[in-house]
Amino acid sequence: MRLEMGNIYIKDIQFADTSEIKDGILYVDKGAVKAIALEDEHIQEVTFDIARPGESVRITPVKDVIEPRVKVEGKGGVFPGIISKVDTVGSGKTYALKGMAVVTAGRIVGFQEGIIDMTGPGADYTPFSKTLNLVMVCEPVEGIKQHEYEKAVRFAGFRVAAYIGELARELTPDETKVYETCGIKEGITQYPDLPRVAYVQMLQSQGLLHDTYVYGVDAKKTLPTILSPTEIMDGAIVSGNCVSACDKNPTYVHENNPVVHDLFEEHGKTLNFVCQIITNENVYLADKERSSDWTAKLCKMLDLDGVIVSQEGFGNPDTDLIMNCKKIEAEGIKTVIITDEYAGRDGKSQSLADAHVSADAVVTGGNANEVIILPKLDKVIGTLDYVTKIAGASEDTLREDGSLEVELQVITGATNETGFNKLSAR
Numbered sequence: 001m002r003l004e005m006g007n008i009y010i011k012d013i014q015f016a017d018t019s020e021i022k023d024g025i026l027y028v029d030k031g032a033v034k035a036i037a038l039e040d041e042h043i044q045e046v047t048f049d050i051a052r053p054g055e056s057v058r059i060t061p062v063k064d065v066i067e068p069r070v071k072v073e074g075k076g077g078v079f080p081g082i083i084s085k086v087d088t089v090g091s092g093k094t095y096a097l098k099g100m101a102v103v104t105a106g107r108i109v110g111f112q113e114g115i116i117d118m119t120g121p122g123a124d125y126t127p128f129s130k131t132l133n134l135v136m137v138c139e140p141v142e143g144i145k146q147h148e149y150e151k152a153v154r155f156a157g158f159r160v161a162a163y164i165g166e167l168a169r170e171l172t173p174d175e176t177k178v179y180e181t182c183g184i185k186e187g188i189t190q191y192p193d194l195p196r197v198a199y200v201q202m203l204q205s206q207g208l209l210h211d212t213y214v215y216g217v218d219a220k221k222t223l224p225t226i227l228s229p230t231e232i233m234d235g236a237i238v239s240g241n242c243v244s245a246c247d248k249n250p251t252y253v254h255e256n257n258p259v260v261h262d263l264f265e266e267h268g269k270t271l272n273f274v275c276q277i278i279t280n281e282n283v284y285l286a287d288k289e290r291s292s293d294w295t296a297k298l299c300k301m302l303d304l305d306g307v308i309v310s311q312e313g314f315g316n317p318d319t320d321l322i323m324n325c326k327k328i329e330a331e332g333i334k335t336v337i338i339t340d341e342y343a344g345r346d347g348k349s350q351s352l353a354d355a356h357v358s359a360d361a362v363v364t365g366g367n368a369n370e371v372i373i374l375p376k377l378d379k380v381i382g383t384l385d386y387v388t389k390i391a392g393a394s395e396d397t398l399r400e401d402g403s404l405e406v407e408l409q410v411i412t413g414a415t416n417e418t419g420f421n422k423l424s425a426r
Contacts, residue, residue, distance in 0.1 A: 002180040003074075003230040004093040006173030010100040013050050013132045021167045026100060028134060028164070036159045037136055042152035044141045049381045051103075051118050051133040056378035058122075059135055061113030061386055062412045063104045063150070064157050064239050065128055065250040068097045068165035071234060079235035081216020082155070083162045090231035095168045101131045101252055102164065104157040106138040108386040109146040110209050114245020114412035115374070115390070115404075122374045125414040128252075135381045136160060147208050154240050158251075179230050179264050181273060184302065191272040195305035198274045199229070199259050200295060200328070202320060204249075204312040205280040209242040212249075212312070214278065220287075224279040224294040226302075229260045232276070243313050244391040246368050246414035247340065253413065259308055259338070274302055279324065281317040292323035300331040310338040314368070318353040329358040340365035345407070368392070368409040376402030 009024060016027035030048050037046040051057045071077045074092015077084030103116065116128045123129035138156060140149045182190060203212040205220035212219045214237050227236065237254040249257075260276065267273040279295045282288055299307055307328050311321040321337060328335045337359055341351035347367055369392075388397045392409035399405060408414050 001091050001228040001230050002178065003091055003233060004176055004178050005233060006072075006093065006095040006176045007098045008095055008168050008171055009098050009174050010132055012052075013100060013134055015048075015050070019163075019167055021171060026097070026164070026167070033136070033160050033163065036163055037138065037156040039159065040152045040156055042141055042144050042148055043138050043156060045139040046156070047137045049135045049137070051116070051135055051381060053118060053130050053132070055118045057118040057381060058374075058377045058379070059103060059105055059116040059118075059133065059381045060384065061105060061108045061382055061390065062116055062245065063106065063113055063153055063242065065252040065412065066102045066104075066157050066161040067252045067255050068100070068102060068161045068168075069235065069255065070095050070165035070169050072169055076234065078162055078165060079158050079238060082213065082235070082238055083158050086215055088231070089234035089236055090228045094234055095165070095171065095173060096255075097165060097168060099132060101128060101133050102157055102161040103128070103133045103135045104138065104153050105135055105382040106153055107140060107149075107383070108389065109150050110242045112242050112244045112391040115387075115406075115410050116412050117374060117377065120375050120377065121372055122411055125372075125408060125411045127413050134164070137382050150209055150240065150242060158238065179233070181228055181230070181267070181275065184274070187272050187274060191268060194268070194270065194272040196274050196303060197263065197271045197306045197308070198277055198299065198302060198304050199263060200277045200279060200299070200307050200309040200324060201257070201259075202279055202281055202309065202311045202317065202324065203237070204241045204243055204317070206283050206313070206316065210313070211240045213238050213240050219278070219280045220282055222280060224277060224291055224298055226298060227276045227278055229264065229273065229276045232257055232260065237278070244368070244409040245412045246409040247313050249312055250413060259310060263308075271306070274304060281313060281320045283316060288320050288323055292320060292327050295324050296327035296331055299328050299333050304333050306334045306336070308336050308338065314340065314342055315353050321352075322354040322356045322359060326356045326358040334361070336361040336363065338363045338365065341367045342369055343367045345369050345371055366408070368407060368414070370408045372406065372408060374404040374406060
């Protein structure tokens with residue numbers, strides 16, 4: 001499958017009477033995006049703001065981060081099964097607005113939404129301190145259930161991102177990159193001396209407020225399957241989960257999955273990037289056994305030489321991670337796992353909830369329990385009303401001087417398992 005990705009770099013975001021992209025500046029009509037967000041009856045009010053790198057701004061509680069894109073050639077459209085009709089994507093031509101993101105925020109729905117600091121020590125731990133952020137804060141109607149609110153805000157974010165992306169349809173990209181994988185037979189013929197490598201991506205799918213969607217389908221309702229890595233670049237996988245901020249992959253990270261991009265960089269040089277295999281993370285033992293069995297089976301059927309496995313979440317999903325690792329290794333396939341750690345504030349606790357001798361090649365995203373102090377910033381987009389309830393915070397988080405004492409797990413994107421912004425506490 002072959003995809004041309006046209007990158008259009010955004011230099012600034014400004015509010016204006018008409019939405020357009022001109023000379024690298026994104027102009028946004030507040031009335032237009034507000035109307036799009038309010039299409040859902042569960043959202044009572046929405047406000048928009050802009051957060052720029054280096055500004056004394058804190059965004060919280062963050063729910064999702066999305067990079068606007070538009071499909072200009074090829075089958076389907078962006079976010080298939082969510083915004084566009086269901087069709088196999090990943091081929092043709094797609095434009096992406098680089099250097100910016102749509103960030104959804106609003107009244108907390110669980111206890112695990114996150115924080116983005118645009119400056120200060122917190123900014124060092126999130127990639128989204130470096131993007132120009134169009135932030136939409138959604139207020140729900142009274143009496144709404146938590147999962148209904150999560151869905152309403154999630155879809156509103158996708159609608160706004162698709163609207164912004166559409167503004168780029170007639171533009172000329174600043175740069176174009178081509179991503180292409182070949183069929184199994186073709187790959188063996190074309191790269192006979194290169195190791196056959198795949199990426200196994202574990203998707204958070206533990207239930208209400210802990211879900212990921214593939215072509216609009218809840219991942220916990222699926223079995224492990226094969227994707228062309230270019231499909232995710234068109235938004236085939238989107239976030240719908242509210243696990244700890246450092247542990248969830250926002251939609252932006254799925255669109256820009258760094259493991260996929262790094263493997264493409266080596267494709268045809270040091271390895272043959274065969275495919276991406278997605279698998280879920282369920283809560284029942286039988287489901288874990290089934291999914292890990294199928295994942296190992298697919299790896300064997302594809303005659304792979306090596307696999308990289310990434311995990312989303314922690315604790316319960318550690319079991320899925322180790323099951324995948326040991327079963328793939330048992331098939332004679334070399335396996336590397338990517339995970340973060342919860343080693344306690346002193347770094348001395350057991351990092352993972354499960355372990356196995358076969359897990360002898362591990363890339364760490366760092367210790368999510370490490371404590372940092374976030375200084376008071378001049379402006380808050382959203383609200384601090386729930387900051388003491390976020391996972392990684394406590395009743396003592398908000399200090400008298402307005403600063404926050406928190407664990408790293410509150411930072412959006414801080415230690416995500418696909419290595420997007422790896423950090424190490426060691």
